[in-house]
Amino acid sequence: MAVNFAPPDPASLRAVRGVELGTAAAEIRKPGRRDLLLIRLAEGSRIAGVFTRNRFCAAPVVVAKEHLAGRPQVRALVVNTGNANAGTGSDGIARARTTCNAVARALGCDLRQVLPFSTGVIMEPLPVDRIVAGIPACVADLKPDNWRSAAEAIMTTDTVPKACARHLSIDGEETVVTGIAKGAGMIRPDMATMLAFAATDANVAEPALNALVREVAEGSFNRITVDGDTSTNDAFMLIATGAASSTPISMGTPQYAQLRGAIMQVAQTLAQSIVRDGEGATKFITVRVERGASVAECRKVAYAIAHSPLVKTAFFASDPNLGRLLAAIGNSGIDDLEVDGVSVYLGDVLVASEGGRHPDYREEDGQRVMEQSEIVVRAVLGRGAAEATIWTCDLSHEYVTINAEYRT
Amino acid sequence: MAVNFAPPDPASLRAVRGVELGTAAAEIRKPGRRDLLLIRLAEGSRIAGVFTRNRFCAAPVVVAKEHLAGRPQVRALVVNTGNANAGTGSDGIARARTTCNAVARALGCDLRQVLPFSTGVIMEPLPVDRIVAGIPACVADLKPDNWRSAAEAIMTTDTVPKACARHLSIDGEETVVTGIAKGAGMIRPDMATMLAFAATDANVAEPALNALVREVAEGSFNRITVDGDTSTNDAFMLIATGAASSTPISMGTPQYAQLRGAIMQVAQTLAQSIVRDGEGATKFITVRVERGASVAECRKVAYAIAHSPLVKTAFFASDPNLGRLLAAIGNSGIDDLEVDGVSVYLGDVLVASEGGRHPDYREEDGQRVMEQSEIVVRAVLGRGAAEATIWTCDLSHEYVTINAEYRT
Numbered sequence: 156m157a158v159n160f161a162p163p164d165p166a167s168l169r170a171v172r173g174v175e176l177g178t179a180a181a182e183i184r185k186p187g188r189r190d191l192l193l194i195r196l197a198e199g200s201r202i203a204g205v206f207t208r209n210r211f212c213a214a215p216v217v218v219a220k221e222h223l224a225g226r227p228q229v230r231a232l233v234v235n236t237g238n239a240n241a242g243t244g245s246d247g248i249a250r251a252r253t254t255c256n257a258v259a260r261a262l263g264c265d266l267r268q269v270l271p272f273s274t275g276v277i278m279e280p281l282p283v284d285r286i287v288a289g290i291p292a293c294v295a296d297l298k299p300d301n302w303r304s305a306a307e308a309i310m311t312t313d314t315v316p317k318a319c320a321r322h323l324s325i326d327g328e329e330t331v332v333t334g335i336a337k338g339a340g341m342i343r344p345d346m347a348t349m350l351a352f353a354a355t356d357a358n359v360a361e362p363a364l365n366a367l368v369r370e371v372a373e374g375s376f377n378r379i380t381v382d383g384d385t386s387t388n389d390a391f392m393l394i395a396t397g398a399a400s401s402t403p404i405s406m407g408t409p410q411y412a413q414l415r416g417a418i419m420q421v422a423q424t425l426a427q428s429i430v431r432d433g434e435g436a437t438k439f440i441t442v443r444v445e446r447g448a449s450v451a452e453c454r455k456v457a458y459a460i461a462h463s464p465l466v467k468t469a470f471f472a473s474d475p476n477l478g479r480l481l482a483a484i485g486n487s488g489i490d491d492l493e494v495d496g497v498s499v500y501l502g503d504v505l506v507a508s509e510g511g512r513h514p515d516y517r518e519e520d521g522q523r524v525m526e527q528s529e530i531v532v533r534a535v536l537g538r539g540a541a542e543a544t545i546w547t548c549d550l551s552h553e554y555v556t557i558n559a560e561y562r563t
Numbered sequence: 564m565a566v567n568f569a570p571p572d573p574a575s576l577r578a579v580r581g582v583e584l585g586t587a588a589a590e591i592r593k594p595g596r597r598d599l600l601l602i603r604l605a606e607g608s609r610i611a612g613v614f615t616r617n618r619f620c621a622a623p624v625v626v627a628k629e630h631l632a633g634r635p636q637v638r639a640l641v642v643n644t645g646n647a648n649a650g651t652g653s654d655g656i657a658r659a660r661t662t663c664n665a666v667a668r669a670l671g672c673d674l675r676q677v678l679p680f681s682t683g684v685i686m687e688p689l690p691v692d693r694i695v696a697g698i699p700a701c702v703a704d705l706k707p708d709n710w711r712s713a714a715e716a717i718m719t720t721d722t723v724p725k726a727c728a729r730h731l732s733i734d735g736e737e738t739v740v741t742g743i744a745k746g747a748g749m750i751r752p753d754m755a756t757m758l759a760f761a762a763t764d765a766n767v768a769e770p771a772l773n774a775l776v777r778e779v780a781e782g783s784f785n786r787i788t789v790d791g792d793t794s795t796n797d798a799f800m801l802i803a804t805g806a807a808s809s810t811p812i813s814m815g816t817p818q819y820a821q822l823r824g825a826i827m828q829v830a831q832t833l834a835q836s837i838v839r840d841g842e843g844a845t846k847f848i849t850v851r852v853e854r855g856a857s858v859a860e861c862r863k864v865a866y867a868i869a870h871s872p873l874v875k876t877a878f879f880a881s882d883p884n885l886g887r888l889l890a891a892i893g894n895s896g897i898d899d900l901e902v903d904g905v906s907v908y909l910g911d912v913l914v915a916s917e918g919g920r921h922p923d924y925r926e927e928d929g930q931r932v933m934e935q936s937e938i939v940v941r942a943v944l945g946r947g948a949a950e951a952t953i954w955t956c957d958l959s960h961e962y963v964t965i966n967a968e969y970r971t
Contacts, residue, residue: 210898211892211893242886242889243919245919246919276884277887340873383871384887385890387889464790465748476684481619482685482793482795483792485793486617486792487618495652509652511686512652552964555962558872558876560880
């Protein structure tokens, strides 16, 4: 069960002018469930994206990056779940291209105007015939208000579909930002999350769009971790159709900041929903590291806490075995860390200072915080003014069950 | 249950001339179990050690390093389980010194000739009064053939005591190496394992002993990981009493190589037994990375595989979901890794090559290997001549249970 996260109300998911979505059940892994998504973009739309840094990046990532490098007018995105088309060598690349080609023929565009995305099991051949056979049904289903069914069609071990929308007024023009994401395991994005797509009808100049997608990824998807495993298929794509205005937004303008704020809200909500629905998650944990010498070292400490199986199992058990937090901080690879200067808070409770347990700390205070489903851990390093926040979840029996039985 | 690892036969554990061991039940955490160990060394013994690099290193580690820095004639080691005396600030240091002082008074030596060691729960005050009260019983129990009960007295979540002995003849002198270790979780030693003590009656010159302990730690305890969490208390101590010979062994001699071989065997057996008895372990996994550009990058890849929760749960499930191996390799942080050059073997089965599944790989072959309790994973990087091996275990429900319920 996801932690304090209900499926989005379809009525809340605003359509984005210039974006149509269609889904189909292509029987990629399981019969009868929608597992194929087609997104069609109106002419003039711009798109920018960030991708996984995993060296075994999937064939669709290779092809999408290749297509984007040609700076085409992207007209369609095609996404399948159930098979990642990763670790599939040159045959996988060919199958990703075949998928793009089928979409291009169905929509009357060039194959380089189509970006492919896949998620699911790794190192198994993509069932490209079934995907090609499913495309006409996706085309027939294309509608602007299909965001909720699109979110459902890209789920793998997700237990709830993830979608979010915001609207804002930019220079008096009503503007919408809507996004969807999927992901529950193999989540420690280094560039972006497993798969996330956000669209706005704002008119955004290309350099501004490239900057936006990076800034937003950095503040949202790149700040979450479930299990520290960076996926082979991570991608976050940001679409700007331009339907809301004829004036493109440039970097460094108030309009840019305004739009970035709305997109960041959508992306953070989606990113946090991935953690809330993390495989086996029972707790949503915010790890905040403050007063570090640099953002990089704050992140090191935050990930050391968030990736420690001992910390994660203590959260699962609601056990204030908080010495594990100190061990994780000491283990984060900051060679000149003086532990006497470190303080650790659990929620509002000061747990440790001056290298050890704080004299006023009482186990029952720690226990009270540990029993909550939303917990903030704060490590104050006392070395500088930098800070970093990441979001993670606990490690439960259910995580082991899900990943031991993933392919059955 | 430990993986293919039975408790050592007490008769196989050779006494080491010059070393006596005594244990007692000091009621540190649980009544009625032996939880305190005293090791007395004959005059003229030499000792060298390596310690955790965790910045929140425990008070006994601080004190032991401080005492060693004074280059004393170490006469005793005192070890308690049940409480790590870590994350305890200056009060913890004082309690470790009080322990040493009590031992010094009981044995008639200086407190700086005593080294303290602790293992157990972090951030709780060391019950030093009970430890001091238990020391006379340890003294009364001192005997050369107490290695097996010593191994039992330092256990925490270990399910079997860990001890091992070898004997060899150096220049015609019968020489013995005997060691004990403990550890099952919070295991990813960066300098040494949780706690390990090995003694030989060989006569070893001090620089040679310092070199030996480092070389052996590097090839044994530093090559294992259970959960990637480096403990606050790790220590590996190597004792040479010199009783076997009047001629000290120096570095770079055939005798040095001979002794190192025997100590390495003892240390590797102990290190591997820690993995075999890793918390919840059901599989013993050797990860071997070959043909890397450097040993450092081979280790990076090996640890990326060994620390991936997804890889570990697949091993637990005996599921050849081997794409997770590729994802872990791709995720190991080698930015210029060309995946086309990587081959992956599971046991004798070639699973992947040229960036994807090998054409001859059949799921049933992978399944056959996955069902074994001892599995070798080989990643061949095709970048150079370096290699590295580490040993790890799987991630099971039992790991979560043990660590969720550790303090109950």
